Amino acid sequence: LFASVELAPRDPILGLNEAFNADTRATKVNLGVGVYFTDEGKIPLLRAVKAAEQARLEAAAPRGYLPIEGIAAYDKAVQELLFGKDSALLADGRVVTAQALGGTGALKIGADFIKRLVPDATVAISDPSWENHRALFESAGFPVVNYRYYDAETHGVNFAGMLASLAALPAKSVVVLHACCHNPTGVDLTTEQWQQVVAVCKEKDLIPFLDMAYQGFADGIEEDGAAVRLFADSGLSFFVSSSFSKSFSLYGERVGAISIVTQNKDESARVLSQVKRVIRTNYSNPPTHGGTVVATVLNSPELRAMWEEELGEMRDRIKLMRTQLVDKLAALGAGDFGFVKAQRGMFSYSGLSAAQVDVLREQHGIYAVSTGRICVAALNSRNIDAVASAVAAVLK
Ligand code: LMR
Numbered sequence: 001l002f003a004s005v006e007l008a009p010r011d012p013i014l015g016l017n018e019a020f021n022a023d024t025r026a027t028k029v030n031l032g033v034g035v036y037f038t039d040e041g042k043i044p045l046l047r048a049v050k051a052a053e054q055a056r057l058e059a060a061a062p063r064g065y066l067p068i069e070g071i072a073a074y075d076k077a078v079q080e081l082l083f084g085k086d087s088a089l090l091a092d093g094r095v096v097t098a099q100a101l102g103g104t105g106a107l108k109i110g111a112d113f114i115k116r117l118v119p120d121a122t123v124a125i126s127d128p129s130w131e132n133h134r135a136l137f138e139s140a141g142f143p144v145v146n147y148r149y150y151d152a153e154t155h156g157v158n159f160a161g162m163l164a165s166l167a168a169l170p171a172k173s174v175v176v177l178h179a180c181c182h183n184p185t186g187v188d189l190t191t192e193q194w195q196q197v198v199a200v201c202k203e204k205d206l207i208p209f210l211d212m213a214y215q216g217f218a219d220g221i222e223e224d225g226a227a228v229r230l231f232a233d234s235g236l237s238f239f240v241s242s243s244f245s246k247s248f249s250l251y252g253e254r255v256g257a258i259s260i261v262t263q264n265k266d267e268s269a270r271v272l273s274q275v276k277r278v279i280r281t282n283y284s285n286p287p288t289h290g291g292t293v294v295a296t297v298l299n300s301p302e303l304r305a306m307w308e309e310e311l312g313e314m315r316d317r318i319k320l321m322r323t324q325l326v327d328k329l330a331a332l333g334a335g336d337f338g339f340v341k342a343q344r345g346m347f348s349y350s351g352l353s354a355a356q357v358d359v360l361r362e363q364h365g366i367y368a369v370s371t372g373r374i375c376v377a378a379l380n381s382r383n384i385d386a387v388a389s390a391v392a393a394v395l396k
Contacts (some may be wrong), residue, residue, distance in 0.1 A: 012131045015117050020367045028365035029383045034183065034213075034346045035248060036314050036377040042247050044314075048307040050244060051273060052296035056289075066285045068276040070099020074291040077298035078257040081221060082228050082240055093265035093319070094270045098258050099286040102134060103243030108256040110209060110239045111140035112258075112278045113271075114174055121207070124165070124175040126150070128270065128371060130183045130211075133176055147175070150185045150349065155339035159193055163200055171205040180224040181214035181345025184373035188218065188344050194227045198234045208238040216247045216311045217318070218344040220278045237261055238333070244294050246346065247311055253290030314377070318346060321379040328388035334395050346377040355395045364390035 010018060016032035038044050069075060075097040079090055093302050100106035111362050114121060123137040127146035134144045147169075148161030166175060177197065179319050182188055189197065208231055211246065215224045231238050243256040260275065262268045297303040325348075329337045340348045352360070352372035360366045366387055368374045379387060 005069055010231050016367050016369065019166065019361075023365060023367075025329055025365040027386060028367070029378070029387060030367045031374040031378050031387070032367040032369055034246065034375055034377070035251060036249060036318070036346065037380065039317065039380045039382075041380055041382065043251070044310075046249050046307060046310045048297045048310060049248055049250065049293055051303055051306070052300075055296065056292055061292075063288055066099070066291070068279050068285045069097070069272065070286045071288075071291045071295050073299055074099055074295035075257065077295055078242060079259060081215065081298070082225060082242060082259060083232050084222070084225065084229060087229075087232060089261060091204060094262050095270050096260045096262060096268045097271070097379045098240070098275050099291050100256045100279075101239050101283065102245055102254040102256040102284065103211065104136065104256070105244070105254060106241035106256045107133070107136055107209075108140065109258045109275060109278050109282070110241055110260070111137055111142070112282070113275055114207065114209075114239075115141050116170050116274070116278075117146065118207070120168060121172055121174050123176060124169055125176045126162075126178065126182070128184055129176065129178075131369075133211075134198045137174075137176070142174070145169075148181075150187060152351070153358065155187065155342075155349075155351075157187055157189060157193070159189070159196075163196060166200045167196065167204055169204060169206060172207060173208050174207045175201060176209045176211060177227070179210040179212040179215070179227045180218045181347075183345070184347050184369065184371055185349040186340075186343025186345055187349070189227070191226060191230070194230050198230050198236070201231075201238075202234060202236055208236060210238065210240045210338045212240055213243040214226070214246055214345045215242065216308075217315055217346060221308065221311070222313075232261065234391075237263060245292070246308075248290075248297070248307070249314075250290050250293070253293070254287070255290035255294055318377050321376050321384065322348070323377065324384055325379060325388060328384065329392060332388060332392035334388070334392035340376070343376075346375050348376050349375050350374050352391070352394065359394050360390055364393070366390050 020030045093151045111209045123142040123144045124147045125133045126149035137144050147165035148158050151158040177359045218224050238261050240259040245251045354370040
């Protein structure tokens with residue numbers, strides 16, 4: 001049965017964790033996967049999460065099956081984070097939300113549902129995009145193409161190229177957009193640019209699919225929701241996948257959601273019924289723990305304030321690491337990396353080549369994605385000097 005099974009390549013991001021874990025060098029640094037570490041190099045257990053978990057433990061709640069679409073209080077809290085508490089869409093019943101297994105699970109539910117709706121659709125992802133976007137939509141049966149996005153010369157967006165690519169897509173193509181903190185480049189659109197993207201999606205009858213894995217890591221919860229809010233105001237039907245892996249530091253709990261904006265309440269009821277079928281035939285219904293914790297935090301004014309403060313601390317520490325890295329590289333004569341300060345979220349597209357990334361790993365024990373993406377959120381006061389020196393050495 002398995003005689004002709006070929007060995008699959010390691011995952012370009014999670015495969016790095018496997019290699020990192022097997023590395024015995026004490027000085028190794030993992031800048032590969034998108035995980036926030038504290039200045040002590042630890043994945044934090046947020047204070048708000050700990051308080052919610054303690055309350056949950058004390059309540060000793062039974063673990064019955066959740067509804068297929070997850071915890072109602074969780075789904076509602078997700079909607080308010082994405083669309084705003086006073087959103088007209090929410091009041092009109094135009095948003096369907098289902099708890100999902102992280103952002104990846106949300107993307108997959110959305111992809112499987114779209115495959116049933118528009119089986120011949122093409123999916124367009126940014127060039128470059130999160131490695132798993134292409135793999136995930138291809139495995140859902142779609143052809144995946146790139147739209148122009150990153151401009152390596154300017155370390156910015158090739159916006160004219162992006163608009164032209166989008167305008168050239170066939171009607172009913174799915175356009176995967178990074179709502180904030182673009183992964184891997186850290187380069188986001190301005191509000192004016194988002195308005196033009198909304199207009200092109202409308203004019204060309206495209207299906208926007210916004211991926212929101214880093215809300216709160218650029219400027220703040222509300223600010224980072226700006227692109228979602230622009231689409232919400234556009235009258236379009238669209239998809240949003242969202243995740244609490246990073247913002248709640250709940251990576252292993254797989255807490256995410258798929259939200260689908262419809263035209264009216266009646267459509268919402270029908271869409272939800274179909275999304276439930278997709279979920280039921282994949283994993284039946286979601287797990288209880290992470291969703292309960294997030295719902296508890298978001299629905300308690302005190303815990304929510306605590307969480308926002310902690311999210312702010314993470315955001316500020318990442319920004320500090322960006323500044324320090326740029327300064328240290330300049331001091332080492334490695335060149336002007338000022339663009340790293342303007343990038344947003346956890347990642348920096350450093351400009352290092354795949355060959356340079358190999359040298360970083362092999363000679364210095366520093367792990368980065370082969371595209372040159374480094375996770376700035378894994379830098380700290382203990383490893384940043386070694387990282388800066390290694391990058392400078394690799395560039396010489
Ligand atoms: C990343 O891009 O590193 C994260 O989103 C983790 C993952 O699942 O790839």
